[in-house]
Amino acid sequence: MPLKVEKIAEGTVIDHIKAGTGTRVLALLSNTYPLSKMVALIINAESKKLGRKDILKIEGVFLDEKTTNRVSLISPHATINIIKEGKVVEKRAVETPKSLSGVVKCPNPKCITNTERAETTFMSAGKERFRCRHCERLFSPEELA
Amino acid sequence: MKDLVSIRDLGKADVELILEEAAKMEKMLSKKADGLLAGKIVSTMFFEPSTRTNMSFQAAAKRLGAKLMTFYPSISSTAKGESLGDTIRMIDGYVDVIVLRHPYEGAARFAADVAEHPVINAGDGANQHPTQTLLDLYTIKKIKKKIRGLKVSLMGDLKHARTMRSLLFGLGMFGAEITLISPIQLRMDEDIIEETQEKFGATIHQTSEIDLREADVLYVCRIQKERFSDQYEAEKMQKEFRVDLAMLKDANPDLAILHPLPKVDEIPPEVDSDPRAKYFEQAKNGVPVRMAVLYLAAKGR
Numbered sequence: 001m002p003l004k005v006e007k008i009a010e011g012t013v014i015d016h017i018k019a020g021t022g023t024r025v026l027a028l029l030s031n032t033y034p035l036s037k038m039v040a041l042i043i044n045a046e047s048k049k050l051g052r053k054d055i056l057k058i059e060g061v062f063l064d065e066k067t068t069n070r071v072s073l074i075s076p077h078a079t080i081n082i083i084k085e086g087k088v089v090e091k092r093a094v095e096t097p098k099s100l101s102g103v104v105k106c107p108n109p110k111c112i113t114n115t116e117r118a119e120t121t122f123m124s125a126g127k128e129r130f131r132c133r134h135c136e137r138l139f140s141p142e143e144l145a
Numbered sequence: 146m147k148d149l150v151s152i153r154d155l156g157k158a159d160v161e162l163i164l165e166e167a168a169k170m171e172k173m174l175s176k177k178a179d180g181l182l183a184g185k186i187v188s189t190m191f192f193e194p195s196t197r198t199n200m201s202f203q204a205a206a207k208r209l210g211a212k213l214m215t216f217y218p219s220i221s222s223t224a225k226g227e228s229l230g231d232t233i234r235m236i237d238g239y240v241d242v243i244v245l246r247h248p249y250e251g252a253a254r255f256a257a258d259v260a261e262h263p264v265i266n267a268g269d270g271a272n273q274h275p276t277q278t279l280l281d282l283y284t285i286k287k288i289k290k291k292i293r294g295l296k297v298s299l300m301g302d303l304k305h306a307r308t309m310r311s312l313l314f315g316l317g318m319f320g321a322e323i324t325l326i327s328p329i330q331l332r333m334d335e336d337i338i339e340e341t342q343e344k345f346g347a348t349i350h351q352t353s354e355i356d357l358r359e360a361d362v363l364y365v366c367r368i369q370k371e372r373f374s375d376q377y378e379a380e381k382m383q384k385e386f387r388v389d390l391a392m393l394k395d396a397n398p399d400l401a402i403l404h405p406l407p408k409v410d411e412i413p414p415e416v417d418s419d420p421r422a423k424y425f426e427q428a429k430n431g432v433p434v435r436m437a438v439l440y441l442a443a444k445g446r
Contacts, residue, residue: 110270112251116230118258134251136151136272138336 005040011059013081013088014071019044021075022054024145028070033061050077069097070104073145076128096141099123100130104144111135147445148257149265149438151273152311157318160282166437167283167430174208174433182211185443188240190216190232191267192223192247197406198267198276201431202244205439208432214240233259242443245269263442271307277405278311280434282319284427285362288401292319296359300326301366301386301411303333308405309366310337317347324350324360328382331368355386357396363388364403367411387411393419403427 017025022041029035037059047053063071063080071078072094082090102119113120113134122130122144129138149155170178187206191199206213216236223232229252236243237260245256246267253266253273268274286292297316303309303325310333316323325333332351341347357363365388373379387410388402404412404424416422 108250110248110250112229112247112249112255112269115249116228116255118230118251118255132251134254135270136153136251 005042005055005057006038007086008038008057008059008083009086011037011057011061011083012063013083014056014058014063015053015079015081016047016050016075017054017056017078018075019050019052019054022056024074025054025056025071025078028074028145029056029058029061029063029067032067032070033058036060066103068092068094069100070145072096073100073104073141076141096124096128100144106132106135106137107139107143108132108135108137111137147263147442148253149263149275149442150253150257151266152275152278152314153273155275160279160315160318163279163434163437163441164283164286166441167279167434168287170208170436170440171430171433174436178208178436179210181440182206182209182443185209185211185242186214186240187211187242187244187439187443188214188216188236189244189267190218190236190246192218192245192252193268195246195268197428197431198246198274201428202265202267202276202435202439204432205435209436209440211241211439211443229256230259233264237262242439244439263445265438265442268307271305273311274307275311276431276435276438277308278315279438280427280431281308281312281364281403281405282315283434284403284423284430285321285401287430288423288426289361292316292321295321295361296324297321297362297364298324298326298357298360299364299366300355300388302331302368302372303327303366304331305369305372306366309333309364312364313337313347313349314341317341317345317349320345320347322348324352326352326355326386328386329353331382355392357392357400360397360400362401362403363396365408365411366405367407367409383410387413388416389413390415390419393421396421 026041040057042055044052076096078094080092081088100122106113106120121133125131131138233256242263244265244267245253248270250270250272252269257264299309368383370379400421401423402421
């Protein structure tokens with residue numbers, strides 16, 4: 001029997017999260033927003049498209065673009081539903097962005113951005129990899145997330 | 146061109162402009178260049194030791210008639226904990242061109258963002274050293290009159306040598322046919338090989354066999370022994386991947402042997418007198434190439 005989870009009235013539903021990565025998306029959001037209202041994380045829900053998926057429902061939080069980009073690093077095929085007054089007012093697919101500015105730290109400890117006050121930028125370098133504008137090293141989305 | 150941060154920022158036309166300008170500079174070296182940067186101040190900021198790069202930048206600035214201000218991190222406010230950003234902002238207010246070497250990767254990009262005057266990267270950690278690549282290309286073009294179609298072998302520790310990665314990119318840009326010779330453990334990262342192939346359609350072979358019969362250029366770098374935990378293993382590789390007179394017997398008589406210097410065991414001193422050894426000439430070319438870079442940067446081109 002499918003699990004029943006309450007609908008939310010105002011907030012965000014992140015659907016089609018890659019199964020098993022929902023906790024990481026939740027950890028990311030809890031570092032970004034005060035999660036003071038209802039939060040539901042459903043792990044390994046059945047999905048026609050993906051077989052299994054995770055779903056995250058967050059009351060009172062509307063995901064901004066920067067955070068959406070960071071979610072894309074963890075789960076590139078997630079979909080974001082913005083809910084207002086109990087209705088979906090916006091539905092967007094998470095896209096792997098062309099570039100990420102000021103979103104994540106550079107994983108290279110010798111990169112200047114880790115010692116100076118510099119905004120990081122990562123440019124998409126194809127094959128799901130990003131190049132740091134400063135140290136010019138390549139990273140996978142996993143490494144950046 | 147304003148800043149010179151990375152070889153990745155340069156198109157073929159930019160590189161050609163610098164090489165042409167360097168050829169002019171070489172002709173004017175002794176006297177006529179003096180005055181080209183009269184009234185300008187160049188600052189060399191070296192946060193890491195360097196002999197050739199530092200001195201050739203200083204020689205280049207002096208040849209152009211610029212005034213030099215040398216920054217010493219050990220006796221400056223850096224020693225008091227000042228950030229690189231603040232140091233650059235301050236020096237930027239005093240001089241017309243900044244030449245920067247720094248152990249952190251991306252330091253030159255950061256400095257170029259902060260400074261209003263041109264910043265020239267003289268090496269940022271393991272990342273980039275564009276004037277080295279430019280002087281390598283200049284040397285090859287000067288000796289062989291062309292780069293396209295040349296058979297160029299890069300040999301040594303290709304995994305750790307910054308010089309080799311940038312040079313591969315530069316050679317690919319100009320259509321050389323490249324052979325990478327190294328122990329299997331020290332092969333170049335696939336990333337940069339793929340990037341060079343995809344961007345320029347470059348021909349790149351990889352091998353552990355040394356065969357110099359067809360090579361037009363052999364570019365050697367040292368095995369970075371300090372990176373090995375097993376020193377015996379490092380010694381063994383160094384013995385195998387070195388250039389000696391016996392090996393050169395069968396090599397192309399028109400071969401040009403290059404090396405970024407300092408060289409240690411990978412080229413024994415007896416090779417120095419072989420007419421094919423061109424590495425000291427290569428080092429000398431650092432001056433006209435850096436003159437061209439300083440001049441173009443200061444003129445805002």
